[in-house]
Amino acid sequence: MNKDRDRDPDGRARQARPRDELGRPLPYGAQGVEPVSEDPLPPEETIALARQLLDEGRPFSAHEVYETRWKSCPPEERPLWQGLAQLCVGLTHRRRGNTVGARRLFERAAARLVDYERSGGPTYGLDLAAIRDDARAEIES
Numbered sequence: 001m002n003k004d005r006d007r008d009p010d011g012r013a014r015q016a017r018p019r020d021e022l023g024r025p026l027p028y029g030a031q032g033v034e035p036v037s038e039d040p041l042p043p044e045e046t047i048a049l050a051r052q053l054l055d056e057g058r059p060f061s062a063h064e065v066y067e068t069r070w071k072s073c074p075p076e077e078r079p080l081w082q083g084l085a086q087l088c089v090g091l092t093h094r095r096r097g098n099t100v101g102a103r104r105l106f107e108r109a110a111a112r113l114v115d116y117e118r119s120g121g122p123t124y125g126l127d128l129a130a131i132r133d134d135a136r137a138e139i140e141s
Helices: 043-055 059-070 075-096 099-119 128-140
Strands: none
Touching: 043 059, 043 075, 059 075, 075 099, 075 128, 099 128
C-alpha cells in the first residue's frame, strides 16, 4: 500500500487535498471548493445537485455526483449516468484548455446517451438531446 496516498478508515484511497472548481489539486492547506459527498443520491436529487454545480462553474464536481450515481444505479441505467458524467468531464477538459480531450469525451458521452435514449430507459425528465447540444456548443466554442 502506498503510504503517500490519503486513505479513509477502511483503507480506500481518498483525495484529502483541496481542489479548485475544475478539480485540480491544490496544495495542502489551500482553500478549495467544498467537496461533494460520495453517498449516492436518488435520481432527481442527483440531477438537481449536478445542475447546481454546473451553474456554479464546477463541472468536475458535477461529474463526481453523476459518477456516484452510476456506481450505485440499476445496471440498465448505467449508460445514462456514465454519459452524463462523461459530458461533465468533457466540459472540465474544455475549461482547462484541453480541446482535444473535451471533444473525445463529448463524442463518447453523446454516443452513450443516444444509445440509452434508444433503449427507452427512464430519463427522469431530462432532455438528453438538448443536454448534448448545450455541451457540444460549449466544447466547440
